[in-house]
Amino acid sequence: xxxxxxxxxxYRDDAVVLRTHKLGEAxxxxxxxTRRHGQVRAVAKGVRRTSSxxxxxxxxxxxxxxxxxxxxxxxxxxxxxxxxxxxxGIVADYTRYTVAAAMTETAERLTxxxxxxxxxxxxxxxxxxxxxxxxxxxxxxxxxxxxxxALATGGWAPSFTDCARCGAPGPHGAFSAPLGGAVCHDCxxxxxxxPARETMxxxxxxxxxxxxxxxxxxxxxxxxxxxxxxxxxxxxLERAVRSLKHVERV
Amino acid sequence: MYEGAVQExxxxxxxxxxxxxxxxxxxxxxxxxxxxxxMKKLVTAITTVKERVKFCSICGNVxxxxxxxxxxxxxxxxxxxxxxxxxxxxxxxxxxxxxxxxYHVLGGAINPIAGIGPEQLRIRELLNRLSDGQIEEIIIAxxxxxxxxxTATYLARMLKTIGVTVTRLASGLPVGGDLEYADExxxxxxxxxxxxxx
Ligand SMILES: [Zn+2]
Numbered sequence: 001x002x003x004x005x006x007x008x009x010x011y012r013d014d015a016v017v018l019r020t021h022k023l024g025e026a027x028x029x030x031x032x033x034t035r036r037h038g039q040v041r042a043v044a045k046g047v048r049r050t051s052s053x054x055x056x057x058x059x060x061x062x063x064x065x066x067x068x069x070x071x072x073x074x075x076x077x078x079x080x081x082x083x084x085x086x087x088x089g090i091v092a093d094y095t096r097y098t099v100a101a102a103m104t105e106t107a108e109r110l111t112x113x114x115x116x117x118x119x120x121x122x123x124x125x126x127x128x129x130x131x132x133x134x135x136x137x138x139x140x141x142x143x144x145x146x147x148x149x150a151l152a153t154g155g156w157a158p159s160f161t162d163c164a165r166c167g168a169p170g171p172h173g174a175f176s177a178p179l180g181g182a183v184c185h186d187c188x189x190x191x192x193x194x195p196a197r198e199t200m201x202x203x204x205x206x207x208x209x210x211x212x213x214x215x216x217x218x219x220x221x222x223x224x225x226x227x228x229x230x231x232x233x234x235x236x237l238e239r240a241v242r243s244l245k246h247v248e249r250v
Numbered sequence: 251m252y253e254g255a256v257q258e259x260x261x262x263x264x265x266x267x268x269x270x271x272x273x274x275x276x277x278x279x280x281x282x283x284x285x286x287x288x289m290k291k292l293v294t295a296i297t298t299v300k301e302r303v304k305f306c307s308i309c310g311n312v313x314x315x316x317x318x319x320x321x322x323x324x325x326x327x328x329x330x331x332x333x334x335x336x337x338x339x340x341x342x343x344x345x346x347x348x349x350x351x352x353y354h355v356l357g358g359a360i361n362p363i364a365g366i367g368p369e370q371l372r373i374r375e376l377l378n379r380l381s382d383g384q385i386e387e388i389i390i391a392x393x394x395x396x397x398x399x400x401t402a403t404y405l406a407r408m409l410k411t412i413g414v415t416v417t418r419l420a421s422g423l424p425v426g427g428d429l430e431y432a433d434e435x436x437x438x439x440x441x442x443x444x445x446x447x448x
Contacts, residue, residue: 019363024268026431050394050427050436059396091399094407101362243362 009070013037014083016063016126018104022048030058030077031108033125038118039111042068042075054080061087061100061129084126089133094248096132099139101243103128103146109237110154120153140222140249141214144229145206152207156236160204163187171200175228177235199224223249256282310355310372312337320352327351329386333376333405334429335359335393342430343391346438354379359397360404368404380412387415389444393429406447417444
């Protein structure tokens with residue numbers, strides 16, 4: 001391989017580590033969501049050895065400025081400089097860890113085909129991981145807010161006020177995941193859940209990032225909204241997000 | 251694609267960890283061309299291991315008997331348990347000669363994305379071992395990486411309510427790696443300087 005061809009295949013980008021797999025003796029395959037190159041799968045050589053130059057910079061939930069060399073099937077990470085080490089703040093609390101896993105798995109699913117919204121998804125995930133690591137809000141609220149906004153960014157924006165089908169001004173008393181959120185009396189499919197008014201307000205707050213409303217919500221409404229968010233996510237992603245069932249809800 | 255038996259061998263080898271399609275093919279052709287006696291030895295070794303080696307009913311370590319040699323050894327300190335992810339980590343800690351208690355092998359680390367929650371690990375078995383009140387200290391020696399730390403956090407929280415001393419290997423271990431790659435001196439030192447979690 002000539003030096004110039006190596007150089008031409010080298011690129012640099014910010015990335016958040018979504019997950020890692022062991023490869024061979026001491027390597028890992030790192031699934032990354034990058035700022036400009038969408039989802040990337042790359043090999044980190046020797047990263048499992050305790051003498052690795054990468055240290056903890058390629059662990060899940062970490063954000064780093066990476067240098068990569070593109071390959072035929074997998075790229076190779078050659079350098080990593082830490083930008084945000086959120087892992088430590090996340091693993092110190094088990095609930096945060098389960099929430100972070102559900103967020104990164106969702107991000108992986110939303111960006112594996114859709115490269116268009118990747119930059120927005122990258123920024124959204126990094127913001128959510130930072131907030132989770134700092135403990136800004138209850139972990140389950142950060143999760144549900146992230147899920148709703150990630151879906152909206154992916155093109156499935158729900159409505160929690162006006163009817164998602166006919167647009168009739170809300171608030172409405174029924175919820176339909178297939179139709180896209182709140183539905184009016186005329187549009188509601190039979191058997192649609194009828195959440196509490198406060199739950200719908202909480203969902204709208206989580207989607208818009210109105211933390212004042214979200215932080216002051218009651219446990220029962222958080223629980224109800226979590227169920228609706230999960231059903232909405234499930235409907236749009238087809239396959240289940242398996243981390244979601246491991247999320248601890250207080 | 252190759253004919254029947256060869257392809258079948260390639261497929262089986264390809265299911266082993268760390269073996270890609272190319273390596274599987276290379277191994278298959280090596281086996282095909284190798285001395286028949288040598289290959290019989292390999293087959294026998296695999297058969298024997300599958301027939302004879304099981305997991306210790308107490309600690310989960312690999313064992314040729316119902317319980318492993320460490321659990322059976324009366325000279326081991328019955329008041330301490332070192333919790334590790336895999337059997338190979340037991341070997342790594344044994345090499346340091348820093349630990350004289352017994353072990354508990356979890357069978358992995360908590361990793362929700364891979365579908366592994368606390369229920370998929372041997373955590374209930376660990377709790378059962380604590381019921382007789384003989385254990386005074388639990389040393390958590392999961393890998394010094396993210397999944398290992400999260401597993402330690404989970405265990406510490408759970409064990410806090412039981413009133414047993416819980417310690418974690420000193421953070422002198424480089425973060426991000428596997429325990430099995432830590433050299434004996436570093437790992438030994440990590441044992442000496444373990445810190446209290448609860
Ligand atoms: Zn044993």
